[in-house]
Amino acid sequence: MSTKKKNLAAVHPHDELLRTDRMPHIWCTGCGIGTVFSCVLSAIEKSGIPYDDVAMVSGIGCTGRMAGYLKLDSFHTTHGRAIPFATGLKLARPQGCVLVASGDGDLLAIGGNHFIHAARRNVDLTVICVNNFNYGMTGGQLAPSTPFGARTTTSPQGCSEEPFNFCALAAACGAVYVARWTSLHIRRLTTSIGEAMNKRGFSFVEVLTPCPTSFGRHNKMRQPLELLKFYHERSVIRNYIDPKDAVLDFKKNLVVGKFVDIERPTFLDNYQLLNRGELGDWPDLEPKLPRPEKPASG
């Protein structure tokens, strides 16, 4: 039996980066997180960054468990606080490449304030947000991503709130790289994660994933394959459009693509600049009063 296990493990291409002694993982059948994780591993392998220099930080929730399966320095923090933890980790060891992987509820509800400020500061982090449109681990409650009208266990009549457009939010706050894919866009997603890792500054990659167990069961989407097919058919790629126009509408289409790829000084760039005393011109509004003459003596 143990031989059989060994053989099975030996064929998996990502074994080097996996904590195989922690398998099987906790994710449900039909969940998209495993696919995203696989894309992250491929991106790390292709990035050429030494493995010792890569760390993953996650928060709480289904996606938050990703860090626990990665055989690199990995940190599973408190709910919503992955980004500020990662900020400290990155600033303490700037040569490291710090990935943040967490869910929509973790990053954009309880962690929303940290998200917008890290983007504003342009801390050099790669943030991967797995958006399954609900709180999956706790059984499917409404999240800041839940589409208007979708049913969850805390919106049994349908969600009465409008969701965030995470990509528009990230771009508005100053993210230098913003992309959105579904977990079916394997190659594009892997490329985007790789680009984000090599991008200096706050990079954001949103991935729409199926959650048949928690989201699907309340929304007539409990068949994993049907749900994947739905994402595939509804997604339209619109690279470099204004992320405000990259709308997710379950009744029409799901706009994906790479929306933002710009250059902006990072937090550390500016920190070092200012601490060298290289502050640019600043308006001087104070009246120029003649300096009183010093008395000749005494």
Place this chain on the structure above:
Amino acid sequence: MAGKAVLTGTYFINGDEACCEGALAVGCRFFAGYPITPATEVAERMSWRLPEVGGIYIQMEDEMASMAAILGASWGGVKAMTSTSGPGFSLMMENIGLGLCTETPCVVCNVQRAGPSTGLPTLVAQGDMMQARWGAHGHYEIIAIVPSSPQEMFDFTIRAFNLSEQYRLPVLIMADEVVGHMNERVVIPPADQIQVVSRKKPSVPPDRYRPYQPGPDGVAPMANFGDGYHMHVTGLTHDERGYPVMDAATQEQMLNRLVTKIRDHAHQIISYDAIAMDDAEVAVVAYGISVRSSRRAVAEARGRGIRAGLIKLNTVWPFPEEMIRDLAGRVRALVMPEINLGQMVRELERAAAGRCRVKLVPHAGGGIIRPGTIVQALESALKEA
């Protein structure tokens, strides 16, 4: 202009500033914080001193983020701290818990003001003493240090960092508004006279490293991000490999480790000074700013013929139970002044276990306890004893 980390010399500075210099002197190179009275001066000084010595200062969006950031920085291999006061201390509790569970060295300075809630932002209190002990959810042991002067803000901050590195946990400096804002002489010694303790690093190769396997002293060696150990760190209950395991046996093993590493070293951690105690028949047990009033009170009481002494607590958690138990058998009464309506006095009563009279000198906050009030308490405690 590269600045010096250890500003050897004699200064007239306040406690907040002295705390900052103590941190820099012992090697702190990362500070994340959020402005709050009366702790703001720590952050303000850090914001220009840290860049001078090649460190990082970052003002976060709130105290939850500040606490999370210093944990991250600590795992990045850098000694890190934050400072705050009551409302911010409440917000930090979440990640103080994460620091305890993941055994992350760092220092939190709470310059206490009166509460609850927004309370008296500019005025003194000592109302967070039990929050320091039990504020994060779950069971744990904590170390809390109580400075009573700007000089001790410098000295005890150094000790706080050393204890945090030695025992791998967040160490709390429970200062107060008067100690933080009071200007006094602070002597900063030469760099070679400052004791610096740094976390033990693993000595085994990565494939044999178990991140939470304690060494002979009960503390596990700590790898940092980038050392090549590829460890997993989680706030979930975890085994010695650092892997989450959801069962009662692992919970018991982990919790025992967190508690034992402190309890077994309580004698090395606990610090107090016995002043005029040789012939004392009644003792004041005081901490923080209340120590200052107590010194005067003891002198005045002696002037009136009362054989009074002072136990000045330098640490409050772990509580010096054995010392108090012995003391309670030797004196007729113990008097504790504190700027709350009775927190540490509960510990005092518990440790004294009825062997002597225990009397609280309470103050609701907003001012210090006057020496005369303590003298009266000494007199009445002896009458009641």
